Amino acid sequence: MSEILIVDDDRSLLDSFERLLIEEGYTVRTASSGEAAIAAVADRAPDLVIMDVRLPGISGMEAFAKIREADARLPVIIMTAFGTTETAIEATKQGAFDYILKPFDIPEMLELITQALEAGRVMRSRVRMNAVPGSFEADALIGKSEAMQAVYKAIGRVAATDATVLVRGESGTGKELVARALYQHSSRAQKPFLVINCVAIPETLLESELFGYEKGAFTGAAGRRVGKIEQANGGTVFLDEIGDMPLPVQAKILRLLQERSIERLGGYSPVPVDVRIIAATNRNLERAIEAEMFRDDLYYRLKVVTIELPPLRERKGDIPLLCDYFLAMYAHEMKMDNPGISREAVRLFDVYDWPGNVRELGNIIKKALIFSRGYPIRPEAVSQALSSGGKPHAADTVPDGPPDMAAAVRQWVHETLSAGSHPDMFNFMMDHFGGIIIGEALQMTDGNRSRAAKLLGLTRPTLQSKIEKYRLSLETRVKEQDGPPLT
Ligand SMILES: Nc1ncnc2c1ncn2[C@@H]1O[C@H](COP(=O)(O)OP(=O)(O)OP(=O)(O)O)[C@@H](O)[C@H]1O
Numbered sequence: 001m002s003e004i005l006i007v008d009d010d011r012s013l014l015d016s017f018e019r020l021l022i023e024e025g026y027t028v029r030t031a032s033s034g035e036a037a038i039a040a041v042a043d044r045a046p047d048l049v050i051m052d053v054r055l056p057g058i059s060g061m062e063a064f065a066k067i068r069e070a071d072a073r074l075p076v077i078i079m080t081a082f083g084t085t086e087t088a089i090e091a092t093k094q095g096a097f098d099y100i101l102k103p104f105d106i107p108e109m110l111e112l113i114t115q116a117l118e119a120g121r122v123m124r125s126r127v128r129m130n131a132v133p134g135s136f137e138a139d140a141l142i143g144k145s146e147a148m149q150a151v152y153k154a155i156g157r158v159a160a161t162d163a164t165v166l167v168r169g170e171s172g173t174g175k176e177l178v179a180r181a182l183y184q185h186s187s188r189a190q191k192p193f194l195v196i197n198c199v200a201i202p203e204t205l206l207e208s209e210l211f212g213y214e215k216g217a218f219t220g221a222a223g224r225r226v227g228k229i230e231q232a233n234g235g236t237v238f239l240d241e242i243g244d245m246p247l248p249v250q251a252k253i254l255r256l257l258q259e260r261s262i263e264r265l266g267g268y269s270p271v272p273v274d275v276r277i278i279a280a281t282n283r284n285l286e287r288a289i290e291a292e293m294f295r296d297d298l299y300y301r302l303k304v305v306t307i308e309l310p311p312l313r314e315r316k317g318d319i320p321l322l323c324d325y326f327l328a329m330y331a332h333e334m335k336m337d338n339p340g341i342s343r344e345a346v347r348l349f350d351v352y353d354w355p356g357n358v359r360e361l362g363n364i365i366k367k368a369l370i371f372s373r374g375y376p377i378r379p380e381a382v383s384q385a386l387s388s389g390g391k392p393h394a395a396d397t398v399p400d401g402p403p404d405m406a407a408a409v410r411q412w413v414h415e416t417l418s419a420g421s422h423p424d425m426f427n428f429m430m431d432h433f434g435g436i437i438i439g440e441a442l443q444m445t446d447g448n449r450s451r452a453a454k455l456l457g458l459t460r461p462t463l464q465s466k467i468e469k470y471r472l473s474l475e476t477r478v479k480e481q482d483g484p485p486l487t
């Protein structure tokens with residue numbers, strides 16, 4: 001359970017905020033001065049600090065600096081009232097995770113907390129290399145094959161050098177794990193590590209996310225904003241999916257690599273920064289260069305140190321080990337005993353091509369485990385899981401699905417939002433997806449509601465009420481005979 005330290009001298013805010021966070025399932029400690037906050041962090045590091053910058057005694061900035069000194073990887077969210085935003089911006093420049101204006105919007109605060117905790121986890125949860133399965137820990141690189149041994153060696157060789165590293169490999173081969181291992185074995189391991197997913201951030205926002213902007217840089221830029229790269233100063237930035245980075249942003253990254261400085265949007269002078277860049281892509285960059293989608297000068301700069309991750313089909317010998325690993329992990333996660341898997345079942349994996357690589361294998365094991373109902377996994381369960389694809393739940397694959405699906409969803413969201421406002425727009429859109437999910441489950445089970453409920457992990461009455469709720473979208477769907485409205 002994540003522990004959050006709230007720092008504010010306003011007793012009533014502390015109380016209500018504490019109650020809210022406890023209700024959300026967090027453990028909470030509070031402090032009402034900078035001195036108390038520093039002492040609390042020294043006593044036992046929380047997973048996140050949320051602090052006001054205006055405090056009695058030593059200033060919030062001073063307290064923040066001390067907390068930072070103690071642990072640069074501890075995420076800190078700054079709360080600020082109107083009039084102290086300059087201080088808050090200064091704090092983000094010194095590495096605060098983000099700031100939020102008081103009085104804050106609760107859902108926005110909760111979302112920021114989720115993001116900050118995840119950012120902290122990624123830094124502090126160590127990726128183990130060449131791990132022995134059996135324990136249930138997540139974040140391990142499993143595999144004894146020659147290809148994986150070469151990967152471990154490469155990580156060991158380059159981690160400490162501060163060199164820019166390019167991690168290449170198909171989707172689901174473990175690029176993100178490798179990036180984190182590189183960071184954790186580097187001399188910057190005690191400093192921040194920030195992940196920027198170039199695909200997840202809309203193209204129009206990526207540049208300002210990365211480099212920040214000055215007041216008035218564009219319409220809507222009401223104040224200064226510090227970019228992620230500046231925020232990570234002294235640490236490491238992981239540019240995930242760099243092959244999808246727009247050309248103008250590529251130019252700025254090249255400049256960062258060459259000159260060790262950045263320019264904020266609308267800024268006049270370069271800001272020196274000291275960050276190590278780790279980049280990853282599943283794209284064929286050589287082809288992207290031919291198509292004039294990727295700068296060749298950036299490519300040559302990045303590729304000096306490349307770590308290539310093998311696709312799973314080229315290291316099938318590792319499959320039994322990976323099976324053991326995922327079985328132990330998911331059984332633990334689902335609070336069931338590890339039922340094991342029959343040898344015949346594992347053999348089925350040998351004749352499969354694994355387009356989704358290790359991620360797909362993990363998903364298949366998870367699914368087969370659900371089908372197994374506590375008995376050792378039989379070949380039938382594996383064929384069933386294989387034939388329905390390595391995607392365990394719609395909910396798992398929406399954010400993490402193939403890029404064309406994410407693009408289709410984004411396009412739909414964009415068009416719907418552009419068409420105008422709706423008093424309950426968010427829920428209207430979510431209902432649309434709920435309708436698609438339930439419609440698909442019903443179609444797969446020929447309308448059998450008990451089986452559909454089972455597939456979806458819902459009770460029958462819950463499914464029933466959802467069918468009623470989504471009737472509208474189901475009807476729209478039936479009308480559109482040619483398939484789901486998304487594509
Ligand atoms: N060698 C491995 N051992 C154990 N788990 C692994 C390994 N490689 C990948 N995984 C698991 O597979 C999933 C996908 O890994 P990761 O996100 O690092 O892949 P990726 O290469 O970044 O994929 P994508 O290109 O789709 O982003 C994660 O859950 C990760 O823990």
Ligand SMILES: [Mg+2]
Pocket residue numbers: 175176240
């Ligand atoms: Mg990835």
